[in-house]
Amino acid sequence: MKADPSRIRLLIADDHYIVIMGLTALLKLRKEFQVVASARDGKAVLELYREHHPDVVLMDLQMPKLDGIGAVKELLAEFPDARVIILTSFGREEDVHLAFKAGACGYLLKEAELPVLAEAIHAVHRGERWMPANVAHLVAERAKLPELSRREVEVLELVAKGLRNKEIADLLGFSEDGAKQHLRRIYGKLGVTARVEAIAEAQRRGILDRR
Structure with a gap:
């Protein structure tokens, strides 16, 4: 044209x-x-x-x-x-x-x-x-919201798939305690206190769906 x-x-x-x-x-x-x-x-x-x-x-x-x-x-x-x-x-x-x-x-x-x-x-x-x-x-x-790091999004994706802390740690190459630390930071950034709440809030914001 x-x-x-x-x-x-x-x-x-x-x-x-x-x-x-x-x-x-x-x-x-x-x-x-x-x-x-x-x-x-x-x-x-x-x-x-x-x-x-x-x-x-x-x-x-x-x-x-x-x-x-x-x-x-x-x-x-x-x-x-x-x-x-x-x-x-x-x-x-x-x-x-x-x-x-x-x-x-x-x-x-x-x-x-x-x-x-x-x-x-x-x-x-x-x-x-x-x-x-x-x-x-x-x-x-x-x-106003803090940004999730790429690694934190990876952890959250695995949480959404139902994996436990040790499974997440084994897949991503850090300790089980490291997985817990990542989750604590994720909870803080999303303003939640539990895995189910973290998944729901991430889905509401579109964080999981966009990746």
Whole structure:
């Protein structure tokens, strides 16, 4: 598709064909937008970006081959000026946190109506960071929380699978006491006191589901 320099050129990335078609039809209602490409997986985002160099990417979180967070990271590693809006059904604080940490410029839920989507695209195109009030609240709340280390997430994943301390220690290469120490730190960071509570809180935040 030939790009029109007078319009904001968009790349849509979503693994659902009907979502891509729906967004494309919706955005055609606004003359200032032009959808120049669409991707069904995270790897295709990079290939199509190289080909079309869109102004803004609308990126879903859950996609095959490479998820939205991974695609944002790889895209910005190659194109530091790329502008990405996460457009997803997931509004958990950990998803929002990881999206902005990866370098996304905006975050919007798919329930948003066209005027809000258009506002987000224009803001990000201008080089601004954009998020609705409910997402801004999640970002602020998540910023108050201590970050789990990669090893602590690994321990938590094994806890969620039902492994006991000794089994976790054997798998990860430290002592049983080391496993207990990791769990104590995890409990402290999540604000819980037991394994079941830790799993529930991690699932609520999206920590386990994002890994």
